[in-house]
Structure formats: C-alpha cells, structure tokens
Amino acid sequence: xxxxxxxxxxxxxxxxxxxxxxxxxxxxINVLRAFEAGWGGVVWKTLGSQVKNVSSRYSSVNxxxxxxxxxxxxxxxxxxxxxxxxxxxRECVRLFPDRAMIVSLMADNDKQSWHDIIxxxxxxxxxxxxxxxxxxxxxxxxxxxxxxxxDPEIAKMVVEWVMEKATIPVITKLTPNVHSVVPTGKxxxxxxxxxxxxxxxxxxxxxxxxxxxxxxxxxxxxxxxxGYCGPAVKPIALKMLTTIAQNPVTSKVPVxxxxxxxxxxxxxxxxxxxxxxxQVCTAVMKHGFRIVEDMCEGLNNWMDExxxxxxNDFIGKSVQNITHWEDLDINYHIVANIxxxxxxxxxxxxxxxxxxxxxxxxLTYGKPYNTYSIKEEECVGCxxxxxxxxVEDCITMVEQRKGNEYLNWKEFQLRGLPxxxx
Amino acid sequence: MIESNRLTAEQYEQNFSDIHPPFENKEAALxxxxxxxxxxxxxxxxxxxxSINIPKFIKQITTDNIKGSAHTIFDSNIFxxxxxxxxxxxxxxxxSCVYNLxxxxxxxxxxxxxxxxxxxxxxxxxxxxxxxxNGLKVAVVGAGPAGLSCAHVLSRHGVDVTVFEKESKxxxxxxxxxAAYKVTPSFCQDEVDFILSLGGIEIKYDHELGKxxxxxxxxxxxxxxxxxxxxxLANKLNIPGEELQGVEDAIGFIYDIRxxxxxxxxxxxxVAVIGMGMTAIDAATQAKRLxxxxxxxxxRRTEAQKNCTQHELDxxxxxxxxxxxxxxxxxxxxxxxxxxxxVCDIMTLGATDHSGKPAPEPTGQTITLEVDMVIKxxxxxxxxxxxxxxxxxxxxxxxxxxxxxxTNIDGVFAGGDCVNGGKEVVxxxxxxxxxxxxxxxxxxxxxxxxxxxxxxxxxxxxIATQQPML
Numbered sequence: 001x002x003x004x005x006x007x008x009x010x011x012x013x014x015x016x017x018x019x020x021x022x023x024x025x026x027x028x029i030n031v032l033r034a035f036e037a038g039w040g041g042v043v044w045k046t047l048g049s050q051v052k053n054v055s056s057r058y059s060s061v062n063x064x065x066x067x068x069x070x071x072x073x074x075x076x077x078x079x080x081x082x083x084x085x086x087x088x089x090r091e092c093v094r095l096f097p098d099r100a101m102i103v104s105l106m107a108d109n110d111k112q113s114w115h116d117i118i119x120x121x122x123x124x125x126x127x128x129x130x131x132x133x134x135x136x137x138x139x140x141x142x143x144x145x146x147x148x149x150x151d152p153e154i155a156k157m158v159v160e161w162v163m164e165k166a167t168i169p170v171i172t173k174l175t176p177n178v179h180s181v182v183p184t185g186k187x188x189x190x191x192x193x194x195x196x197x198x199x200x201x202x203x204x205x206x207x208x209x210x211x212x213x214x215x216x217x218x219x220x221x222x223x224x225x226x227g228y229c230g231p232a233v234k235p236i237a238l239k240m241l242t243t244i245a246q247n248p249v250t251s252k253v254p255v256x257x258x259x260x261x262x263x264x265x266x267x268x269x270x271x272x273x274x275x276x277x278x279q280v281c282t283a284v285m286k287h288g289f290r291i292v293e294d295m296c297e298g299l300n301n302w303m304d305e306x307x308x309x310x311x312n313d314f315i316g317k318s319v320q321n322i323t324h325w326e327d328l329d330i331n332y333h334i335v336a337n338i339x340x341x342x343x344x345x346x347x348x349x350x351x352x353x354x355x356x357x358x359x360x361x362x363l364t365y366g367k368p369y370n371t372y373s374i375k376e377e378e379c380v381g382c383x384x385x386x387x388x389x390x391v392e393d394c395i396t397m398v399e400q401r402k403g404n405e406y407l408n409w410k411e412f413q414l415r416g417l418p419x420x421x422x
Numbered sequence: 423m424i425e426s427n428r429l430t431a432e433q434y435e436q437n438f439s440d441i442h443p444p445f446e447n448k449e450a451a452l453x454x455x456x457x458x459x460x461x462x463x464x465x466x467x468x469x470x471x472x473s474i475n476i477p478k479f480i481k482q483i484t485t486d487n488i489k490g491s492a493h494t495i496f497d498s499n500i501f502x503x504x505x506x507x508x509x510x511x512x513x514x515x516x517x518s519c520v521y522n523l524x525x526x527x528x529x530x531x532x533x534x535x536x537x538x539x540x541x542x543x544x545x546x547x548x549x550x551x552x553x554x555x556n557g558l559k560v561a562v563v564g565a566g567p568a569g570l571s572c573a574h575v576l577s578r579h580g581v582d583v584t585v586f587e588k589e590s591k592x593x594x595x596x597x598x599x600x601a602a603y604k605v606t607p608s609f610c611q612d613e614v615d616f617i618l619s620l621g622g623i624e625i626k627y628d629h630e631l632g633k634x635x636x637x638x639x640x641x642x643x644x645x646x647x648x649x650x651x652x653x654x655l656a657n658k659l660n661i662p663g664e665e666l667q668g669v670e671d672a673i674g675f676i677y678d679i680r681x682x683x684x685x686x687x688x689x690x691x692x693v694a695v696i697g698m699g700m701t702a703i704d705a706a707t708q709a710k711r712l713x714x715x716x717x718x719x720x721x722r723r724t725e726a727q728k729n730c731t732q733h734e735l736d737x738x739x740x741x742x743x744x745x746x747x748x749x750x751x752x753x754x755x756x757x758x759x760x761x762x763x764x765v766c767d768i769m770t771l772g773a774t775d776h777s778g779k780p781a782p783e784p785t786g787q788t789i790t791l792e793v794d795m796v797i798k799x800x801x802x803x804x805x806x807x808x809x810x811x812x813x814x815x816x817x818x819x820x821x822x823x824x825x826x827x828x829t830n831i832d833g834v835f836a837g838g839d840c841v842n843g844g845k846e847v848v849x850x851x852x853x854x855x856x857x858x859x860x861x862x863x864x865x866x867x868x869x870x871x872x873x874x875x876x877x878x879x880x881x882x883x884x885i886a887t888q889q890p891m892l
Contacts (some may be wrong), residue, residue: 064456064484342617344520368465368518390459391524 002303003310006100006277008254009169009194011127013040013100013277015296017267020258020279021045021104021130021173024289026078028088028117031093037289038296041100043197043279044089046077046132047117048106048144050160053079059206059216061232063134070232071282073204074217074224077106077135082120090124100277101125102171106132109143111161119166128168130161131193133184134175134200136227146200149175152187159191159267164171171256171281174198174240176233181240196244197256197279199237201227234260238273245274245319262291264298271311272318331407334397336360336374345369349385349395357384376400388390424668424760424795426688428713434684437711441603441737442507451537455483457521466531471852472499476515480534482827492542493549495535498674499569500574501851503539503613506532507605509701509848510731543609543616552622553580558865561586561644563631566594567847568838570617570649571854577622578794578864584644585623588630592618594652595839597845598677601704601712606855607680637812641833646861648828649821649836650812650854653844655800659696663754668761672697672705672799679708690795692716694764695743696751697799700730703738705797710741716838717743718791722750722769722782750788752784754796764791802844809840826856828864835860 006016018041019025019034026045034042053075060069078085095102103126107113121129122274133149133183140147155172171189174181176199185196201223208215215223237259244250257275261267262283270278283291308314338349338361350372353361360378364371374385386395429437445451458480466476474731475494482491495502509534511517519528522850542549558581562569565587573583591597592614596605618625631651640647656671658664679687693714695706698721710717721728721736724747728735739745749766756762767784775781784889815822815830820843827835837853839845 065453344523345461345465346459346520347464348459351462363463368468370463 002300002308004299005305006311008100008256008276009128011041011100011102011169012098012129014038014098015040015292015299016271016275016277017041017084017101017292017295018043018102018256018277018279019284019350020167020283021102021132022281023073024043024284026080028092031088034284034289034292035092037100038292039099039289041102041277042092042346043102043104043130044085046104046106046135047082047085047121048132049108049113051076051079054219056217056219059226060230061206068230068282068286070204070206071226071230071285072204072217072226072228073201074219075418077104082117086120086124089121089126093127099404100127102128102130102132103275104132104173105247106135106144106381109114109148111164114158114161115165118162118277120175121133122166122168125395126168126297128171129162130171130173130197131162131165132173132200134173134198136175136177136201136203140417141170146175146177149184149200150178152183152259155184155190156187159188160195163192169194171197173200174244175200176202176236176240176259180243182247185244186247189249189253193253194253195256196250197258198244199233199240199259201229202233202236204228219272229260231260231262232234234266234269236271241270241273241275242319242322245316247323264295264302265377267299268302268314269318271315272324274319276315285289326409329406329407330409330412331401331403331405333402334399335376335379336381336385337396338372338385339394339396340371340373340376342348342391343372344391344394345371346390347372348388348390352384352388357382361385424688424690427685428689429685431685433713438602438684438708440606441562441601442533442536444540445533449657451483451534454530455480455534458484458635459519459520465520466515469514469518470498470756471514471846471848472505472855473852474498474502474515474535476531476741479528479538480531482528483494483534483538488538488541489536489547491547492547495539496542496549499848499851500617501596501613501818501847502535503543503616503724504567504593504605504610505851506536506539507609508600508846509855510846512731512733514848527719541614546568546616546619548619550574550578550620551579552620553624555582556580558582559584559644560648560861561640561750562648562650562716563635563640564650564652564838564840565589565592565614565625565627566838567596567652567654567850568652568840568854568857569594569648570614570623571851572648572650572837572857573623573854574617574620575855575858576861577620579858581622581865583623586629586631586635586640587625587627588633590627592625592627592641594650595850597830599673599701600680600847601676601708602679602702603686605709615625632808632811637831637834641831645833647834647863648827648854648857648861649834649840650838650850650857651805651808651836652839653804655803656798657801657803659751659798659800661751662751663756666754666756666761667759668756668794669754669796669798672701672797673802675705675797676708679712684712687712688712689791690761692718692749692791692793694718694720694746694793695797695799697729697801698723698735699799699801700731700734701802702799703727703730703734705799706738706743707741709795710743714795717741717791718746719743720746720749720751720764720766720791721769722748723779724748727779744876745793746789748782750784752788755790761794761796762792764793764796765789766791788846802839804840804843825860826853827860835864 021043025042057075059072060068063069135145172193254276256277257270258279267278350361362373399402460477479491479494515531516528562585593610597610689712693709748769753765768787769782771780772783806819823835837857838850
C-alpha cells in the first residue's frame with residue numbers, strides 16, 4: 001500500500017485531497033461531514049468584510065447528457081458573522097486534529113484589517129491561511145479579490161502586510177483572469193508567500209435563456225459575470241499550473257492545485273505538474289463528499305502499480321515533458337491505422353478528415369456498411385480521426401519516422417529543408 | 423365455441439393498449455438521442471426504404487429543435503408517425519445501427535421518431551407549404567400509404583390531387599390492417615388529417631375503382647392517374663372444409679377488430695392461425711387478446727424460414743400463442759357446419775424452391791388440432807380481375823411497372839402493395855414518392871430540377887448515380 005499522505009509546508013493531511021474555499025466549506029456542519037467522509041483538509045470559505053448574497057447564485061453548462069460540465073457562481077465570500085465562523089473553525093480543528101484546516105481570507109484593503117483578521121484566525125488553531133486574490137465578482141468592485149490578484153504591485157503589498165503578521169503558513173491563491181499568472185505569482189513569492197494555489201474561477205457568461213433573453217444565473221431580470229469552474233476549466237488550470245512550475249521564481253514554493261478536479265486521475269495530473277495537494281469543489285457540489293473514497297483508492301492503486309511509495313515520488317514529474325514548440329522533433333511522424341475488425345463503420349473519422357483535415361481516408365461504398373481505410377501518404381498524423389472514433393483502440397497512430405535523428409524547427413530552417421508541397 | 427364479449431372493458435383496454443409505449447419525458451428521450459453517434463452516410467438511412475435522415479432528426483432532438491426533427495422525418499416519409507409504430511425496425515434502421523456491431527443495444531430510432539412526430543401531429547404543426555396551384559390535376563386511387571404519400575408530394579409541387587378511396591376512412595392498411603395495439607384507429611385518423619392539412623388534396627371516400635369510378639373516366643378528367651390500390655382478400659387454402667363456419671381470413675378479422683369495437687368481435691375457444699407473416703402474428707396475438715383460450719400458429723416450414731421478424735414472433739410467444747412448425751393444412755373438419763378440427767400434413771424440408779426457401783414436403787403423417795376457429799393468413803391476392811379488365815400489364819395480378827412507377831398505359835402510374843404484392847407500409851410510402859416523381863416527370867419534363875430541390879438529403883450512392891429521389 002502506498003502512502004498517500006501529504007505534507008504541505010508542515011501542514012499534514014492523510015491524503016492530498018482538500019476542499020476548496022467555497023460553499024461546501026462555509027459551515028461546521030458541512031466541514032464535519034467532509035471530514036467524516038474522508039477529506040484530507042479544507043480551505044474554509046473566505047472570511048472578510050461583511051457581505052450579503054443574492055438569489056439565485058449558480059448556473060452551469062451542460063454537454064449532451066453531462067450536467068455541470070462547467071459551473072458558474074456569483075456568490076460572494078462568507079455572509080455569516082465572523083465570530084460564528086471563527087468559533088466553528090476552532091471546533092472543527094478540535095474534533096479532527098489530523099486534517100488540514102486552512103482559512104481563506106479577504107480583508108479590506110488596509111494593513112490593519114489584514115493584521116486583525118490574521119490574529120483572530122490564528123487564535124482558532126487553524127493550520128494555514130489562503131489569501132483570496134482571485135474572486136472575480138462582487139468583491140473586485142470594492143478593490144478586493146481579483147482586483148488585487150490582477151495587479152502584481154498591489155498583490156505584493158498585501159502579501160508583505162500579511163507576512164509581517166502571520167506565524168502560520170500563507171498560501172496565495174491566484175486569479176486566472178490575467179494574460180499570465182506568472183507576474184503576480186512572482187511578485188507574491190518575492191513578497192514572501194509560503195505557497196501558491198491556483199486557479200480561482202474564470203469570469204464567464206454561461207448561457208442565455210432563449211425565452212427571456214436574460215443570461216444566467218437569473219437575478220430579477222438581470223445577471224452578472226460569474227466565476228467559471230468545473231471539468232471544463234481543467235485544461236486551462238493545468239496550463240497555468242505548468243507556467244508556475246516552470247518559472248524559476250514561482251517554482252520554489254509548493255502549490256495547491258485547483259480547477260475542475262473530479263477524480264483521482266485529475267488529481268494525479270495536477271500533481272504531475274507540480275501540485276503537492278489539490279482542492280476540489282464543483283465535483284462535490286454535484287455528487288457530495290462521498291467521491292473522496294474513490295479518489296483515495298484510485299490514487300493508491302495507481303501508485304502501487306507505478307511503484308510510487310509516496311506522493312513526493314511523482315509530484316512534478318511531467319513538468320519537464322512540456323517544452324517549447326521549436327524544440328519538438330520534426331522527424332517524428334505517425335500515421336493513422338484503422339483496425340478493420342474493430343471498426344463499426346460509423347464514418348466519423350472519414351467525415352472529420354474529409355471535411356476538416358487532409359482527405360486521408362478512403363470511403364468504399366457498402367450497403368449498409370461503408371469501409372474506411374487510411375491513405376498513408378496523405379496522413380499527417382494529426383490524431384483527429386482517432387479522437388472522433390467512438391471505439392477504443394480502433395484507430396491507432398503508428399510511428400513512421402521521417403528520419404532517424406532528432407530534428408527541431410531551428411535546425412530544419414538552418415539546413416534549408418523543403419516545406420510540404422501539398 | 424365462437425363468441426364475442428369475452429372480457430371486461432378493463433381487460434380489453436389493457437390487452438389493446440400501446441405495445442411500444444413512448445418516452446415518458448424529454449430526459450428519457452435525450453438519454454437515447456445523445457447516445458446516437460451521428461454516423462456519416464449512416465447505415466440506418468440506407469436501410470430505411472424512405473431514406474429518412476435519421477442521425478439528423480436525432481441530433482435535432484438533442485438541440486431542442488423538435489420542429490426541425492419532425493420536418494426531417496416527414497420530408498422523407500409523410501407516414502413517419504405511423505411508421506414509427508409499425509415498421510419492423512429490427513430488420514431495417516435499428517437492425518443496422520452500428521451499436522449492434524459493438525454488441526450494445528441499438529439506438530431506439532422508432533421510439534425517437536415517434537417522440538418528434540407525435541408532437542407534430544398532436545399539435546398540428548404546419549411543417550410544409552405547397553407551391554401555388556399550377557392547374558395540373560392528378561387522380562390517386564387509394565388513400566393508403568402509397569396513395570397519400572404520392573398525393574402529398576404532388577400537392578407540395580402545386581398539383582391539385584383528388585384521392586378516391588373505397589373505404590370511409592383514409593390510411594389504407596395502416597387504418598384497417600394492423601394490430602390495434604400497434605396503432606390505434608384514432609391515431610390513424612390524426613395522421614391522415616395531418617397529411618391533408620397541407621391542402622390541395624381532396625379525398626372522395628366510398629369511391630371504389632371498378633364500381634363507382636373507372637380508369638378511363640379518371641384519365642379523361644385528370645392529367646395523370648396513380649394507382650395505390652393495395653391487395654385484396656387473403657389467399658384461399660383450397661382445402662376441404664374451407665367454407666365451414668368459423669373459417670375466417672385474417673384481413674377481414676383485423677378489419678373488424680379495427681372498425682367494430684373489441685367486444686363485438688367473435689373469437690373461438692381454440693384458434694388455429696395459418697401462416698407466419700406479420701399479418702398472421704397480428705391475427706394470432708389479437709385472437710388471444712380478445713379472449714381465445716388457446717391460439718396455435720400453423721406454418722409449413724420451420725422457425726428459420728418465418729416471414730415475420732423475431733421481435734414479432736416474440737410478441738406472439740409472450741402472448742402465449744403456440745407454434746406448430748412443419749404443418750400444412752390438409753382439411754378443416756366440421757360438425758353441423760361449424761369447425762371442430764384442423765387436420766395438417768406433417769412436413770419436412772426438401773430442396774430450395776423458387777422462393778429461395780427449402781420446399782416443405784409431406785411426410786405422410788398428419789396431425790389433428792382440435793379447434794373451433796381457423797384464421798387464414800397466408801398472404802393476400804392482388805386485384806387480378808380489376809387489373810386485367812383495365813388492360814394493365816401485370817405479373818399474376820401484380821401491376822408491372824417501369825422506373826418504379828410507370829405502367830403500360832400512358833399517364834397511369836402505380837405503386838405500393840398492388841405492385842410489390844404486399845410489403846411494409848414504409849415501402850409503400852417510398853413507392854408513393856417514386857410515383858409522384860414519375861408523374862411530375864411526365865407532366866413537366868423541364869421541371870425535374872424542382873423535384874431535386876425537394877430533397878433535403880442525399881447519399882453518396884445517389885449522388886454518384888444521379889438517381890432522382892424524393
């Protein structure tokens with residue numbers, strides 16, 4: 001059995017699965033249920049100045065039969081009185097001392113406000129603080145949330161205030177609503193943050209009701225931009241995570257990965273790109289806390305199969321495998337192959353290639369079943385046919401190198417090699 | 423003992439309720455619609471005699487475009503509603519669904535087709551508009567699937583169509599010849615009304631060809647004539663005792679069930695149904711559902727040669743019908759003029775005959791079934807006399823046509839069961855479309871382009887061979 005426990009800046013949790021700062025971590029009743037279900041830690045929903053929430057608050061993007069492929073919210077930080085939150089945090093830490101308790105904070109934009117709230121949070125026995133520099137709605141108008149995270153100078157200043165006061169580890173949460181997360185990431189690392197977490201939600205309009213013409217979520221005939229999350233944002237989060245892992249400054253601090261994580265496989269991908277722990281929200285809002293069981297078991301089984309004894313054995317392992325385009329090997333060439341025994345003659349590969357790619361698939365008419373085969377000399381190895389094929393391993397990509405040596409674009413140009421003639 | 427009114431009202435209601443219930447709700451339909459892979463040049467389309475663009479109409483269900491979905495279906499098959507209930511889809515569209523090759527359940531195409539078409543028919547959606555009347559007049563004989571399909575296409579092209587129907591309702595076999603638990607008479611009426619809502623089609627009911635009207639008369643008064651007259655009564659057995667009371671033909675039996683009300687239909691205690699086609703199944707299952715204690719289906723070959731689909735046979739078996747394979751009726755025995763038994767030769771299979779099936783040969787042994795009713799369902803006779811009397815070239819009563827619809831008489835066209843001898847409803851619908859194409863071709867040789875425009879769908883094969891299609 002592998003050891004799946006995590007140690008994040010000395011904050012220990014029995015597994016790397018934390019709940020992100022969000023509605024599921026807003027109250028003691030939720031958090032205790034999460035701990036009972038087996039979650040390794042929580043980031044308590046953001047505390048700060050007094051707010052009031054509206055109704056409704058959520059909307060989603062469904063895809064075919066899958067509900068909540070993307071999820072969107074316009075909820076603000078915790079709208080409960082600060083003292084109730086603090087009392088409940090203290091109680092949760094007392095009842096589950098082995099779980100990580102991080103508290104998300106978003107104070108008013110002055111040093112004293114931050115110092116006051118940090119003192120109160122540390123007094124609860126919480127293990128760490130997460131700075132919410134990412135909330136994209138509601139708080140930004142008051143100069144908080146993403147308004148801080150989008151400006152490296154302001155972010156740096158706030159982190160400096162925080163680090164003056166904090167005695168427990170500080171994680172700075174980054175907003176994705178920027179062209180790159182690296183400038184703010186660098187600024188806050190230089191200001192002394194102990195760790196980073198990313199991504200927060202992405203500003204979005206999830207859809208419009210075609211009867212009322214009002215976008216959702218609907219609030220008395222109007223809507224606002226919300227924060228987008230769920231499985232749809234995972235690829236974007238992974239890319240941003242990679243840029244943090246590859247930057248010499250930001251890669252010095254541990255990262256807690258966030259963004260559409262629903263399964264142990266998603267979690268492993270975040271960890272392979274440098275996350276020490278991961279945070280989950282949308283998946284539990286859809287299915288409840290019970291999903292952590294399979295996350296733990298799946299991670300454990302995968303680690304056993306791969307021979308990883310602890311999570312540190314694989315964290316960051318894939319970072320080096322994402323390179324620059326100009327370093328890719330141009331001599332690497334693959335062509336598609338259709339396994340005729342597996343083919344169900346749906347024609348999806350053919351029409352995708354014929355209409356939108358390189359006309360590399362033959363159609364031989366049959367009634368009712370056509371036969372499809374690859375024109376190898378035309379195939380550029382783009383993967384499209386394999387991606388659209390509904391049958392596992394029916395289309396495989398077979399390596400047919402153009403040359404034995406590694407050849408990148410720079411070298412290709414230097415040698416004046418010919419471009420494609422079709 | 424043959425008697426009517428064997429069951430309570432509730433029992434009749436239950437026994438004749440819809441055998442293929444529709445989707446309960448939108449979500450249920452979407453689960454299945456979203457499974458559809460949206461195949462290119464899809465096998466299901468090729469296996470549909472009317473070439474409905476099935477992946478497209480299913481995709482349209484998933485995009486909340488039910489109106490578009492219904493239009494896609496009806497554009498190829500104006501009987502798309504009824505066909506969704508009566509088509510033997512397991513040997514047509516659903517039988518070719520690529521999911522079968524994955525050993526997964528095929529997409530329930532018929533049920534999805536019903537989902538879209540039932541809404542259209544119920545809510546009387548106006549999906550088609552006819553071109554302004556061009557003054558051409560066509561007479562269609564027979565308001566069945568072939569005739570109305572032909573009439574609908576012609577009317578869309580601006581032709582004024584008059585349909586002559588010998589019965590008092592439209593729909594033909596759909597209305598009068600199919601088990602009531604598949605399509606209800608009221609649905610058939612709604613479907614005919616839906617077709618007629620296009621305008622430009624007038625049906626003259628209770629007008630029978632050869633009695634109330636003649637082909638010559640129609641030729642004189644119309645620019646073209648289309649015959650979609652179907653086939654007639656069941657084949658005779660030509661065995662002793664056939665005239666006994668209690669021997670009925672399946673077509674008449676089913677006609678009565680659909681027109682007279684279930685409690686008024688008499689059925690025996692022990693019924694033998696002769697034949698193993700779709701009509702035989704419909705007769706056997708409905709005899710059972712009317713309260714017969716025992717129904718035995720008698721077929722001279724084995725299960726492997728049956729004409730019905732496995733699905734249909736399963737319905738009969740589930741209804742408790744017994745199967746007597748390898749038995750050919752030899753004599754009906756009676757007492758006091760009433761049936762008491764059916765004597766059959768026990769057969770064995772010999773060499774393949776002209777039908778392509780092994781020929782049944784008597785073994786010399788016989789079997790006697792104690793029955794009080796015999797229902798004959800061994801195929802139907804074409805209207806041979808009528809056809810011959812009008813000088814129409816035919817093949818043993820089946821109208822001979824060129825190019826799918828053109829008869830030997832100038833300006834007279836034909837299609838459906840009267841040409842093919844009796845196939846599926848969906849085949850008759852396609853025949854009607856072919857007939858309309860031929861008629862438009864005949865009336866306006868230069869206007870064929872507009873016929874092409876009517877088609878919203880084409881397969882590679884058709885493009886390749888430049889076949890006109892509708």
